[in-house]
Amino acid sequence: MAAQATRIVFLVLLSFGVFSCYAALDAHYYDQTCPQAEFIVSQTIRNASIFDPKVPARILRMFFHDCFVRGCDASILLDSTPENKAEKDGPPNISVRAFYVIDDAKAKL
Numbered sequence: 216m217a218a219q220a221t222r223i224v225f226l227v228l229l230s231f232g233v234f235s236c237y238a239a240l241d242a243h244y245y246d247q248t249c250p251q252a253e254f255i256v257s258q259t260i261r262n263a264s265i266f267d268p269k270v271p272a273r274i275l276r277m278f279f280h281d282c283f284v285r286g287c288d289a290s291i292l293l294d295s296t297p298e299n300k301a302e303k304d305g306p307p308n309i310s311v312r313a314f315y316v317i318d319d320a321k322a323k324l
Contacts, residue, residue, distance in 0.1 A: 252324060259320040273313035280308050292317060
């Protein structure tokens, strides 16, 4: 009986800890940690757009493909490995282009 009561108390305390956590997205998250982040990303996209005017549309399409099924998790940006075929290489995403722009921005950051 004491073991069962201990489990109940533990679960109650755990639920308070889990549900009292506060997590939120913040549009200004990188203002302190990487103040140049927005500038670097926008310049990277702008420079790529000079050479390929379709880049903005391709990036928008990339995010559509990533967010369409179960939320935006950036899984379309992951590369395949020998053991795992990534979403990027799946049949619906073969025609998505401009991954190089994202890779370039990540390298600069």
